[in-house]
Amino acid sequence: MNAARSVAIAVFKESVRDRIFYNLVLFAVLLVGASILMGQLTAGQDVKIIKDLGLTATSVFGLFISIFVGINLVSKEVERRSVYPLFAKPIRRSEFIIGKYAGLLLTLMVNVVVMTVALYTVLFFLSRGVSPNVQRAWDAPPIDPALLKAIGLIYVDLALVTAVAVLFSTYSSPMLSAVFTFGLYVVGQCNEDLRRLDQIVGGPAAGIVGKACYYLLPDFARFDIKLAVVHGIPVSAGYMLWTTAYAAAYVAALLLGACVIFSRRDFK
Amino acid sequence: MTRAGAGAAATVCLGAAVALHAAQDARYPSPAIDRPELLYVRSGDTIKRLALDYDAFAADVYWIRALQHFGGERTAPPDHVRDYALLYPLLDLTTTLDPYFSIAYRFGAIYLGEPYPGGPGRADLAMTLLRKGLAAQPQKWQYMQDIGFVYYWHLQDYKSAATWFQRASEIQGAPSWLRPLAAVTLAEGGHRSASRALFGQLAESEEPWLRDAARLRLRQLDAMDVIDALQARVALYQREHPGEPVTWQKLVAARLVPSVPVDSAGVPFIIEATGRVTVARESPLFPLPGQKPDNSS
Known part of the structure; x- marks a missing residue:
């Protein structure tokens, strides 16, 4: 598993080199800009809308990273022929696939964590001057820990999308993988x-x-609890566990499929 | 060419393009056409599928559009023909995408029923929207209260209003004032004291827009009290000067009023040809309940 870990760290470092985290700047600008504008546009719904926007942007940005980085994870290595020297080393193909997947998950996790911190920060500043009476009329408190449930399932959702992208990446071109x-x-x-x-x-x-x-x-669709969380509708721990377990099983199936396909590829 | 030189040239070219654009607009101004707004997709189910799992955010976008449409029409210049045709479809799309978007239902309840020109005057659509909200959240006493409000203010059906206030009061967590309000509405529906009780409670609401709407109603009720007093003066003048058209100047000269009376917005009341006193069309209090948009009762 050391080999898989090395591959994962290499993928993460490559993400940093490829300036993937620049999307965080865009995210921050979007949230701060929206929080300034929303007060004048939304008839007192600015906190709700910032929550919606923050969760949506976390999901959309993550989705783009999952798909567009995920589809290149394996196919780029094959096209550049960099897998040939790699496989001359003591690394199994399954470790290579799992390492690639884990590396992108690590990138996504850093991305999601930073976005979460940014979202809570903006919500804190947005709700600071609002009287408790007005806050009582809101469906959910502004600094709501339940948001973490929605963010958690967004991450699980992204993990599944990444697994799908990696599977397609093992046997198809990047363009087709993206479409699929x-x-x-x-x-x-x-x-x-x-x-x-x-x-x-x-x-x-x-x-x-x-x-x-x-x-x-x-x-x-199972992973989308954004609407419920923003409106303060309880999401049970049981639902979270079932959904996560479902994703884990599906990801395992996809990665096993990817490993099988990749192990049968001929690189001579 | 050096990199700096290329950058400078690109900046100059972009500046030239912007300047040409502005100059062309100044030379060939677009005709000021009062175009109606467009809503490309009206099916909530279609939008819900297109929005994937970003339906809450799509609902926010439609909500902002609904506010802009309503505000734009309401504050449009007098020569603009006000048309609130998109208000209900936009609120309907908002609430289909996000069925728990309380403010969209409640905003609709207040403003869909608002008589023209302040709103589209569609109490029926206000009711449809609120019933949709109740289907999504059957225990939401606020929607029941708002249905009662629509019956009370826009339809003047006090019995139905009292029934809905009563239903709302029976929901757990409903405020204690709803039960007596139901009783007062049933006993004195249409009386200004009952109306004051209703809007006095709504004016204490935590939502600023609901508070503002209730305060406007209270100001309208105050204006109706003033109108009653002024109407008595006009009747007195008419008795003393039969057949003569009545104006404020004549009433001031006859010392029946100290000066031209104005409403709480500072707009003078008007005396119609029939001698009826009412608020002017320019006043934010226009139209009063029962007053038609053409200023006739």
């Missing part, structure tokens, strides 16, 4: 429609196909 990953992400958002396909299309066959797709494809 994003396509699967969109389908995974509309999973509820697949479950009800028999009601939409009609016929038992459609129902069976729809149900099969519903269970087989990753259900990305």
Whole structure:
């Protein structure tokens, strides 16, 4: 596992070199700019909207990193032929895949943690001068620890997207991998429609196909608790655990699939 | 060319493009067309799918658009034909994307029913929006109170208003003043004292926009009291000068009023040709309940 760790650290360092963390500056500017403007535009809903914006931006920026860095993780190494000297060293292909995946997860974690700190900071300053009476009318407190639940599931969501991108990256070109990953992400958002396909299309066959797709494809909508958290609707620990366990199982399946595909590739 | 030179040249070219753009706008100004606003997608279900899992943020965008549309129309210059046609679709989209967006329902309750020109005068849509909110959160007493408010103020159906205030009062966590309000509405619905009780409570609300709306209603009620007193003076003058058109100047000359009376916004009251006293169209208090946008009752 030392080899996987070395690969992961190398991926993280490469992310820093590639200036991926510049997106944090954009995030900060977006939040601060919005917090200044929102007060005049939203009829007292600025805290709610900053929460929505912060969570959405954390998810969108993370999604872009997951997809566009994830699709290049393996394919770039193959195209640049840098895997050849690497595989001359004592490293298994599965360790290479897992190391790449873990490295990107580390990058995403640093990204998400910094964005979370920025979001709480902006919320703190935004709510500082607001009287307790007005705050009582809000659905949830401004500095709400429950936001961490939504952010936690965003991270889990990103981990799953990254695993999908890595899987496609092992056998497809970056362009196709991006299209497949994003396509699967969109389908995974509309999973509820697949479950009800028999009601939409009609016929038992459609129902069976729809149900099969519903269970087989990753259900990305499951990770979205942003709306509930922002409105102070409780999200149980059980839901968090089930969803995380589901993602862990799915990620494991995707990474195993990626390792199998990558181990069968011929690099001669 | 050096890097600095290229940078300077690029800056000069960009500056030239901006200057040309501005000069062209000045030379060929766009005609000032009063275009109606566009709403490309009106289906909440479609937008919900397009928004992926960013529906809460999309709801915020539609909420801001609803506010801008309403504010833009309400504060438009007098020559602009006010059209609040997008207010309900925008609020409907907002609440489809985020069914727990309380302020969107409650804002709709206050302003969808507002008579023209202050609003679209669609109490029915206000009610539809609030019932949608109740379907999402059946225990939200605020929506029941707001339905009661729409029945009370816009539809003058005091029995239904009292029923909704009563229903709201029965929800756990509802304020204690709702139960007596239901009783007062049933007993004295339409009386100004009952209206004052309702808006007095709403004026204590924690939401600034709801407070402002309630304070406006209280000012309208005050204006109605003043109008009653002025109407008595006008009637007195008419009795003494039958058939003569009545103006404030004549009433001042007859010492029936000390000066031209103004409402709480500082706008003079008007005397219609029929001798009826009311608030002027220019006043923020216009229209009073029962007053039509063309200034006739």
